[in-house]
Amino acid sequence: MTVDQIIFLVIAAGTLIAAFRVVTTGNLIHAAFWLIAALFGVAAIFAILHASFLAVVQVVVYIGAISMLFIFAVMLTRKDMRDQGPQLNRNWGFGAFLAALAFAGLVFLVHGWSGVAKTASAFPSDFDAVGALGNALVSPDAYVLPFEVASVLLVAALIGAVYVAYNRK
Amino acid sequence: MDFLKDPLKVAADWLLGIFSGWGMPDLWAQVLIGFLGIFILVALLMVLDIFLVWIERKVVSRFQSRIGPNRLGPFGLIQPFADIIKLLIKEDTTPEGADRTLYNLAPILSMMSVLILWAVVPLAPSILGVDLNIGVLYIIAAGAIGTLSIIMAGWSSNNKYSLIGAFREAAVMLSFEIPMLTVMLIPTIFAGSMGIGAITQAQDTWNFFLAPLAAVIFLIAAIAELGRSPFDMGEAESELVSGYNIEYSGMKFGMFYAGELLHAFTFGGFWAILFFGGYRFFGLEQVSAFLAIAILFFKAFIGYWIIMWVKYTLLRIRIDHMLAFNWKFLTPVAFVLLMTTALMNALLADASNWLYIGGMFLSNILVAWISLEVARSASRWERERVEGTGYAARRTE
Amino acid sequence: MVPLSWYLIFSAALFSIGLFGVLSRRNLIAILLGIELMLNSVNVNLAAFWRYGDVTNITGQVFAVIVFAVAAAEVSVGLALVISVYRKRNTVIADEIDMLKF
Amino acid sequence: MSSWVYIGLFLLVGLIIPVGAIVAAWVLAPKKSNPIKQTTYECGIETVGDSWVQFKAQYYIFALVFLIFDVETVFLFPWAVKLNSLGMFAVIEGIVFILILIVGLVYTWRKGMLEWV
Numbered sequence: 001m002t003v004d005q006i007i008f009l010v011i012a013a014g015t016l017i018a019a020f021r022v023v024t025t026g027n028l029i030h031a032a033f034w035l036i037a038a039l040f041g042v043a044a045i046f047a048i049l050h051a052s053f054l055a056v057v058q059v060v061v062y063i064g065a066i067s068m069l070f071i072f073a074v075m076l077t078r079k080d081m082r083d084q085g086p087q088l089n090r091n092w093g094f095g096a097f098l099a100a101l102a103f104a105g106l107v108f109l110v111h112g113w114s115g116v117a118k119t120a121s122a123f124p125s126d127f128d129a130v131g132a133l134g135n136a137l138v139s140p141d142a143y144v145l146p147f148e149v150a151s152v153l154l155v156a157a158l159i160g161a162v163y164v165a166y167n168r169k
Numbered sequence: 170m171d172f173l174k175d176p177l178k179v180a181a182d183w184l185l186g187i188f189s190g191w192g193m194p195d196l197w198a199q200v201l202i203g204f205l206g207i208f209i210l211v212a213l214l215m216v217l218d219i220f221l222v223w224i225e226r227k228v229v230s231r232f233q234s235r236i237g238p239n240r241l242g243p244f245g246l247i248q249p250f251a252d253i254i255k256l257l258i259k260e261d262t263t264p265e266g267a268d269r270t271l272y273n274l275a276p277i278l279s280m281m282s283v284l285i286l287w288a289v290v291p292l293a294p295s296i297l298g299v300d301l302n303i304g305v306l307y308i309i310a311a312g313a314i315g316t317l318s319i320i321m322a323g324w325s326s327n328n329k330y331s332l333i334g335a336f337r338e339a340a341v342m343l344s345f346e347i348p349m350l351t352v353m354l355i356p357t358i359f360a361g362s363m364g365i366g367a368i369t370q371a372q373d374t375w376n377f378f379l380a381p382l383a384a385v386i387f388l389i390a391a392i393a394e395l396g397r398s399p400f401d402m403g404e405a406e407s408e409l410v411s412g413y414n415i416e417y418s419g420m421k422f423g424m425f426y427a428g429e430l431l432h433a434f435t436f437g438g439f440w441a442i443l444f445f446g447g448y449r450f451f452g453l454e455q456v457s458a459f460l461a462i463a464i465l466f467f468k469a470f471i472g473y474w475i476i477m478w479v480k481y482t483l484l485r486i487r488i489d490h491m492l493a494f495n496w497k498f499l500t501p502v503a504f505v506l507l508m509t510t511a512l513m514n515a516l517l518a519d520a521s522n523w524l525y526i527g528g529m530f531l532s533n534i535l536v537a538w539i540s541l542e543v544a545r546s547a548s549r550w551e552r553e554r555v556e557g558t559g560y561a562a563r564r565t566e
Numbered sequence: 567m568v569p570l571s572w573y574l575i576f577s578a579a580l581f582s583i584g585l586f587g588v589l590s591r592r593n594l595i596a597i598l599l600g601i602e603l604m605l606n607s608v609n610v611n612l613a614a615f616w617r618y619g620d621v622t623n624i625t626g627q628v629f630a631v632i633v634f635a636v637a638a639a640e641v642s643v644g645l646a647l648v649i650s651v652y653r654k655r656n657t658v659i660a661d662e663i664d665m666l667k668f
Numbered sequence: 669m670s671s672w673v674y675i676g677l678f679l680l681v682g683l684i685i686p687v688g689a690i691v692a693a694w695v696l697a698p699k700k701s702n703p704i705k706q707t708t709y710e711c712g713i714e715t716v717g718d719s720w721v722q723f724k725a726q727y728y729i730f731a732l733v734f735l736i737f738d739v740e741t742v743f744l745f746p747w748a749v750k751l752n753s754l755g756m757f758a759v760i761e762g763i764v765f766i767l768i769l770i771v772g773l774v775y776t777w778r779k780g781m782l783e784w785v
Contacts, residue, residue, distance in 0.1 A: 003196075008568045012576045019580055019603050023587030028595060029324060033271065035599050036317065038580075042606045045576070047672040048568070051613045054630050055672075056306040057742050058609075061634050064313025065735040066602065066641050068343060071320055072731045073595055073645040075336070075723050077652045088590045089661060095589030099582040106578035116571040118618045130302055130363060132624040133631070134750030137743070138758040143628050150635040150743060151765045155772035157639035158736040161646035165725055165732065166781050203674055207681045215685060257693045265706040277690065281682035288678040299674040306745060328708045340727055343734040350741040357748040416708070420693030424686050489784030492730060496773070496782050500737070504770060507744075508763050511751060515759045518752070631743065638739040642732050649728060 015041030032070045175295035221430040222249040232481040261419040268325035275322035276424035282315035283432045293461035297366040304365035326416040334412030344495045345393035351503035352383040369447035377444045379529040382537045384444040391436040399483040437472025502540045573614035580607035594648045605637045
């Protein structure tokens with residue numbers, strides 16, 4: 001086993017443990033902090049994959065913004081945070097079964113697929129991933145439409161969410 | 170001569186020779202050398218941090234017509250060391266009902282979020298730090314960890330004041346990140362890269378002359394990001410005692426305090442790097458790496474001094490004014506400036522160098538002037554509406 | 567070198583844990599936390615396929631960035647709904663929000 | 669060797685040094701705790717109630733606006749990197765992108781949702 005593999009396994013195990021704590025912890029604030037740990041682990045996975053931009057965006061967007069939103073929302077609905085009885089619903093056994101089934105199915109699919117034998121190719125010497133991303137996002141024959149539509153989507157989400165959450169007196 | 174030009178490489182080669190002499194594999198030797206180098210850099214930063222305490226106290230005392238620390242050693246230079254001894258031997262209490270893990274983790278994360286910023290600081294032409302091609306976003310990512318540590322400290326202390334302080338501080342820090350991110354796009358446009366090293370190298374003309382308004386907005390957002398006066402909402406002594414760090418004592422409080430000072434200095438440094446050419450100063454940086462580091466630190470200290478000047482001159486702003494200032498003035502101005510810069514950059518792409526600089530400078534001044542005029546007429550409108558005079562009042566009747 | 571299958575199995579595990587959270591938690595916010603885990607596992611897959619395919623073809627990263635935007639939109643609207651429901655019904659337990667049942 | 673290894677080392681050192689300082693203080697400092705010392709600080713008077721504070725929805729609104737703008741700005745970074753080589757069309761696209769964004773800000777502002785009180 002090489003060093004990369006050990007690093008990957010350590011990070012992956014830590015991320016999965018954190019993710020497991022997210023779905024099992026009773027205290028919601030703790031669940032949010034465990035989520036942050038899991039997201040940080042995913043950012044490290046991106047770094048191992050040499051997807052620098054995604055790794056940093058993961059920290060900026062998920063840890064810096066989305067998890068803050070979660071913590072703020074938990075604080076706003078905090079009366080329900082403790083002494084609420086079981087945190088899992090009646091059918092949690094069925095949920096666990098479905099999740100295990102999904103995992104088994106996905107592993108089966110991965111196992112049967114011939115593409116997994118692929119190895120990562122080396123980067124071309126002057127390859128600039130961020131520059132390539134910029135080119136792809138704004139050149140007319142690539143992803144310019146998703147780029148603009150993402151803007152519309154976010155504005156729609158902003159307007160809708162602010163309208164729903166706003167406390168009209 | 171080689172050592173003066175590129176001390177890091179000479180030292181690394183020397184150490185690599187020693188380590189491989191011991192029979193260490195090449196990869197491990199390199200990792201160990203990297204670790205040692207980073208450890209020395211961070212340790213030096215902590216020493217610098219100790220002196221920042223002294224500088225801060227001396228400067229604030231001059232602003233307030235006092236002398237400041239002057240008993241221990243020449244000019245009171247030994248004073249910060251006495252402070253450290255006091256922090257070390259002070260009893261560390263944990264409040265009842267505190268969430269111990271998070272309570273202990275928060276000061277560590279707070280310090281760490283500042284220390285990891287130095288990973289991307291280009292100290293000299295030969296010492297670019299970790300030259301990530303996403304350096305600008307890395308600064309924001311480290312800031313996200315800082316915000317997280319504040320929330321952690323506030324929540325885990327089990328104290329009303331610290332919770333309120335942490336949430337106010339977080340709201341302010343989050344809000345001011347937007348203009349900061351936006352103006353960081355402007356040096357990125359000029360350099361054509363997000364790498365901090367590339368941004369420094371691209372500044373044949375300081376970015377300040379190309380985007381003076383962006384530099385000002387960055388400084389304001391940085392001060393808010395640091396949580397220093399006039400944006401020290403998290404600490405607000407008169408209302409919240411000490412804000413998010415109220416329950417901390419001893420070295421844990423010391424971590425927050427030292428982290429804040431080093432953070433301020435670091436942002437002075439980033440201001441210098443993004444808008445004032447970093448280590449560059451009329452080719453002097455090519456003479457020796459040490460000279461380049463000295464230039465960078467000199468510029469960083471000027472930035473730090475301006476941050477202190479603002480802190481000890483202005484009073485704290487009310488939180489609603491603060492957020493309104495950000496969302497209703499700073500953010501729109503930053504976006505308008507970004508659009509103007511992008512447009513001018515494309516229009517002046519083929520122009521001569523002087524025309525390019527002049528056009529950029531004038532467009533910045535124009536945006537600043539127009540936005541100030543708009544803000545002034547809006548506030549006059551508001552004042553007349555409240556006072557019941559003028560056109561606004563007549564229209565609403 | 568880490569084999570591609572490890573990334574895929576890791577993301578499958580992350581997805582399944584998220585799915586378990588979505589199906590079994592009672593608290594609405596906890597359900598949204600589970601959805602975040604699922605979206606992240608998708609991103610890991612996209613990044614891994616980019617790295618192990620043709621790296622000059624940036625499509626995987628573009629998709630991942632779009633997923634970030636979608637996640638942001640999802641979480642903002644979702645939590646706004648939770649807060650709105652909490653204000654009206656004073657609960658964030660999914661079982662108790664049964665206004666549409668009758 | 670990837671530059672992320674150095675970032676990892678920085679994270680490690682950034683953890684070690686504060687932990688070392690806090691552990692040193694823990695070793696050196698006296699430990700004479702009593703229930704009075706451990707009470708929550710509230711300006712010297714008896715603590716009233718627990719630390720539960722009802723926050724207002726305004727915190728959430730600001731975090732929400734921040735989240736949307738954060739994601740949008742992140743989208744703009746790849747655009748800004750390539751701006752010099754892409755020409756006028758890309759500039760117009762970016763400006764349209766920002767203008768759509770500003771529509772959202774203006775809406776929130778006009779509806780009075782950016783007011784703190």
